[in-house]
Amino acid sequence: MTPDRPGRRPGIGVALGRVAVALTVAFGGLAAGAGYWQVVRSGELSSAPDDAAVIAAGRHVVRGEITDRDGERLAWSLTDANGEPYRKYLSNSLSGVLGYASRAFGSAGLERAYDAQLTGITSADPVQDLVKKFRAEPSDPQAIQTTLVAQLQEAAVRALGADRGAVVMLDPQTGDVLVIASTPVFDASAVADPETSAQAFGSLQGDPDKPLLPRATQGRYVPGSVFKIVTAIAALGSGAVSADTTFPEQPAGEKNGLVVSGYRVRDGHHGSTGSVALDFAGATEASCNIWYALAGLRTGGDALASWAGKLGFGEPIPFDLRTAASQVTGGGGSFGGGFTDAVELANAAYGQAETVVTPLQMALVTSTVANQGILMRPHLVRSFTGRAGTQDVDPEVWQRVLTSGQAREIAAAMQRAVEGPLGRQFTTGAQVNGLTVAGKSGTAELGGTGEPNSWFIGFAPAKNPEIVIAIVVEQGGRGSERAAPIGGDLLAAWKAWAGR
Amino acid sequence: MSLALPGMPRLHPRLRRRELGLLLIVALALPVGSASLAATRALGTATSPPIGGIPLADGVALAWYLGGLFAAHFLLVLSGRRTDQVLLPTVGLLGGISLLLMERLPQGLAGGLGLGRTQLVWLLVSIGFIAGIGALVRSDAWLRLYKYSWAALGVGLLLVTFAFGHDVNGQRLTLTVGPLTGQPSELLKVILVVFLAGYLSENRPLLIEESTRLGPIRIPPLPYLAPMIAMWALALSIVVVQRDLGAALLFFAVFLLLLYVVTARASFVVLGLLALFAGGALLYELVPHVRVRVDIWLDPFATASGSGYQVVQALHAFARGGILGTGLGAGLPTIGGAPPIPALHTDFPFAALGEELGLIGIMGILGLYLVVIERGLRIAASAVDDFRAILAAGLSLVIGVQAFIIAAGNLKLIPLTGITLPFISYGGSSLLTNGVVVGLLIALSDRGAEAPRIPSELRGFRRLRDRGAA
Numbered sequence: 001m002t003p004d005r006p007g008r009r010p011g012i013g014v015a016l017g018r019v020a021v022a023l024t025v026a027f028g029g030l031a032a033g034a035g036y037w038q039v040v041r042s043g044e045l046s047s048a049p050d051d052a053a054v055i056a057a058g059r060h061v062v063r064g065e066i067t068d069r070d071g072e073r074l075a076w077s078l079t080d081a082n083g084e085p086y087r088k089y090l091s092n093s094l095s096g097v098l099g100y101a102s103r104a105f106g107s108a109g110l111e112r113a114y115d116a117q118l119t120g121i122t123s124a125d126p127v128q129d130l131v132k133k134f135r136a137e138p139s140d141p142q143a144i145q146t147t148l149v150a151q152l153q154e155a156a157v158r159a160l161g162a163d164r165g166a167v168v169m170l171d172p173q174t175g176d177v178l179v180i181a182s183t184p185v186f187d188a189s190a191v192a193d194p195e196t197s198a199q200a201f202g203s204l205q206g207d208p209d210k211p212l213l214p215r216a217t218q219g220r221y222v223p224g225s226v227f228k229i230v231t232a233i234a235a236l237g238s239g240a241v242s243a244d245t246t247f248p249e250q251p252a253g254e255k256n257g258l259v260v261s262g263y264r265v266r267d268g269h270h271g272s273t274g275s276v277a278l279d280f281a282g283a284t285e286a287s288c289n290i291w292y293a294l295a296g297l298r299t300g301g302d303a304l305a306s307w308a309g310k311l312g313f314g315e316p317i318p319f320d321l322r323t324a325a326s327q328v329t330g331g332g333g334s335f336g337g338g339f340t341d342a343v344e345l346a347n348a349a350y351g352q353a354e355t356v357v358t359p360l361q362m363a364l365v366t367s368t369v370a371n372q373g374i375l376m377r378p379h380l381v382r383s384f385t386g387r388a389g390t391q392d393v394d395p396e397v398w399q400r401v402l403t404s405g406q407a408r409e410i411a412a413a414m415q416r417a418v419e420g421p422l423g424r425q426f427t428t429g430a431q432v433n434g435l436t437v438a439g440k441s442g443t444a445e446l447g448g449t450g451e452p453n454s455w456f457i458g459f460a461p462a463k464n465p466e467i468v469i470a471i472v473v474e475q476g477g478r479g480s481e482r483a484a485p486i487g488g489d490l491l492a493a494w495k496a497w498a499g500r
Numbered sequence: 501m502s503l504a505l506p507g508m509p510r511l512h513p514r515l516r517r518r519e520l521g522l523l524l525i526v527a528l529a530l531p532v533g534s535a536s537l538a539a540t541r542a543l544g545t546a547t548s549p550p551i552g553g554i555p556l557a558d559g560v561a562l563a564w565y566l567g568g569l570f571a572a573h574f575l576l577v578l579s580g581r582r583t584d585q586v587l588l589p590t591v592g593l594l595g596g597i598s599l600l601l602m603e604r605l606p607q608g609l610a611g612g613l614g615l616g617r618t619q620l621v622w623l624l625v626s627i628g629f630i631a632g633i634g635a636l637v638r639s640d641a642w643l644r645l646y647k648y649s650w651a652a653l654g655v656g657l658l659l660v661t662f663a664f665g666h667d668v669n670g671q672r673l674t675l676t677v678g679p680l681t682g683q684p685s686e687l688l689k690v691i692l693v694v695f696l697a698g699y700l701s702e703n704r705p706l707l708i709e710e711s712t713r714l715g716p717i718r719i720p721p722l723p724y725l726a727p728m729i730a731m732w733a734l735a736l737s738i739v740v741v742q743r744d745l746g747a748a749l750l751f752f753a754v755f756l757l758l759l760y761v762v763t764a765r766a767s768f769v770v771l772g773l774l775a776l777f778a779g780g781a782l783l784y785e786l787v788p789h790v791r792v793r794v795d796i797w798l799d800p801f802a803t804a805s806g807s808g809y810q811v812v813q814a815l816h817a818f819a820r821g822g823i824l825g826t827g828l829g830a831g832l833p834t835i836g837g838a839p840p841i842p843a844l845h846t847d848f849p850f851a852a853l854g855e856e857l858g859l860i861g862i863m864g865i866l867g868l869y870l871v872v873i874e875r876g877l878r879i880a881a882s883a884v885d886d887f888r889a890i891l892a893a894g895l896s897l898v899i900g901v902q903a904f905i906i907a908a909g910n911l912k913l914i915p916l917t918g919i920t921l922p923f924i925s926y927g928g929s930s931l932l933t934n935g936v937v938v939g940l941l942i943a944l945s946d947r948g949a950e951a952p953r954i955p956s957e958l959r960g961f962r963r964l965r966d967r968g969a970a
Contacts, residue, residue, distance in 0.1 A: 011764075012761060012762070012880075012881070012886065012889050012890075013881045014764065015760060015761045015762075015763075015764040016761055016877050016880050016881045016889075016893060017877075017881070018760075018764075019757055019760065019761060019877065019893070019897070020873065020874060020877045023870070023873050023897075023900050023901075023904070024870060026904055027866050027869065027870050027904065029908075029913065030866055030904065030907050030908060030911065030913070031862070031863055031866055033908065033911040033912075033913045034818065034854060034859055034862045034863075034866075034911055035859060036911075037815055037818035037819055037854075037911060037912075038818050038819065038821055038822055038823065038854065038858065038859040038862070039822070039823060039859065041815075041819055042818075042819045042820075042821075042822045042823075043819075044819070045815060045816050045819030045820075046816065046819040046820040046822070048816070050804070051816050051819075051820065052813065052816060052817075052833045052840035053816075053820055053831075053833045055833070056833035056834065057833070
């Protein structure tokens, strides 16, 4: 049988050659796919807390220690009767940030976020990771020095007392987080200890106060008036409003309510300002809802949402710990920026409506104002130390939000909100002897008859800010009554620690 | 040189230096791997405690395996044929890697002898088929002349599986006859290739010369479209009835590639791919398990602890391996005594090797499959006639495309399907069938092969038929 080779079409040999090329390309695609998972995504996936190797290592590797910024031990390992290691923690006050590492119940918090480093599955040095298979002892548990200050963390939890709430304190110039407190706290050592873990973890899961929820990073709260600082950043940043802007309809709106699209926006507190049309600083000092509603309407939904986005709203904040996303609106509306209509925008501009925030998010908003408009990426770790030495984590600029001039105007208004004659009635508790404090309180109405959430955000010293604070107390009443005095106490504690 | 033993036909052994050299490399590489594995297991790792003592038994299994490879080589030498000398060492290395992997996984994954021992037995059977067919099969008439009988056998096998097969992991793939359990779709792929080689070689002139225009594109002449549609329907029915996406994809892809080999018409391939996507879209809408598979593929991390668990765990395994791998025995941390990936030994050995041998090992294994493909296509290109060319091409494509489909599924490049990785996955049906495939390729590569002898009675039949057709 002679093979047919019609002249018009290429023969079998040519077609076979093309098939061979096609398959070679396809196998090249496989190699590229393997390269993607084994090189590009390797570090991220192999150090993820739910990676099987990370989980397995957690059971029988002695984890690295965790210390605070002054070197005090926050978490270390003990050995049980079977010679298996388990975790011990310095204080319950750390539960909202360190979480726990338990053989039976997995891990949470910083213990979970850096499971791979603490168990030595991955190190901070990629070259070490590459050659670790050639070493006799392949795991290299890293010790972590955090940016936390144990004594301030303790003070924050003590100040919150029996209330549910959260405190975040950070350095606006570096993004170093000094305090992440969440109450109620829990006994992480009891969860980690194999003798007590089942009982301890069981009762925590059933607790209606939800102590396992890290409120500072994952608690989502109605912000109330502290959100006005976000509106101020959007309004001044976009140029829609200047520091001198006044709204003629504002004094009447305070008395009779401001009509927006047929709906009346009312202000809870007026009278003290009389019939004066307030400027930006005056409105911030008096916490004037009507001025902010008008400023929000003039700024527009798109601009408010996009400036909030620059501050971290809309998505989980990239941070060492898992965070919840803050939002200016529930979204889906067609009015601009996801707002439903002018009424929602007007209400959102002073922190009601569908707006919800995490305490960490509000600390970042404040940090932007305090650091001349530059938002540093927040971080919890100063360094990792393993066999190969110490790897420092450097401060990093995350977003440039405002010009330093715009930031100064907002900072000055926040200083008046603490020290001015009108502001004092809201935030008098935040004043500290020998320290100029700038800030803003908030009283977040939750609807219904319950007590509102009490907020305070602030920074100090007002001239060259070194510390930012954000506080929320669930159903703590007016911001002036509960959160602002905590702010004053903790800023005083910071002053004592920092030697200012 | 000739040897004559009483009672046996005269033998003309022919040395196979290249094969021997390559086998010696394999015989060096595998013991190194085995020693490294034994040392790792004895010392323990960050994620698995030491087992205490060096597992000598693994070395014994490897010795048996290497013995089998050299015995196969000896048989091929004795046959004295001028056949391919690269395929045996190449698949021998793949099988050896499989043996090391199965020895190191929890042995309870297979009953009876345990995972490693069972795989060793099937590997030896597979090598036996390679050597036996490669040494003894000289005529292809038994394949060439009975293509419709083979097709009928294939369809019958499929129908029997549809009717009497039992479900394993939601797929109706497994058939039990007496003490034997197997997956007929593995054997079916060889039968399919034999049929296609017969059908396509016979109709090649018509497929090339004639075509029907349908608007701007040319499609095959309508009468010859029928088998294409039948193939498409066959693939669809396998998906629907057996829930075996992998076999369906394999059959259809091999069919399209062979159609291209025969006609060199890219338009047929495009048409076939359109039919594939149309069928896929239809199945996505109608068949729940297809939708689940595709949804998992699109975003396995969305259901990382549910339906996407297996795929996500495999991706983590690749990620843990990195460039150099964890080393044999040092990866695959167990959760509750089991490896993290369900069905690791059958569906995900590629991910396991990705973890333990790293990207470098993955490249090596992909390279070995490419060698098998290139050797097979080379055998096809130098075949004496169309039938042998298409048969050799089809056989090498069956291995190459199958390896691609499962590896791509492991790597989340395409939806995951539950087919085996040739010569590496655990399983008798797969090893046996792929042994037959490689054995046939070696037999077909015989450059001294005589033209097929058509038995005289059939010759008369053919003359009759030809007269009738004319």
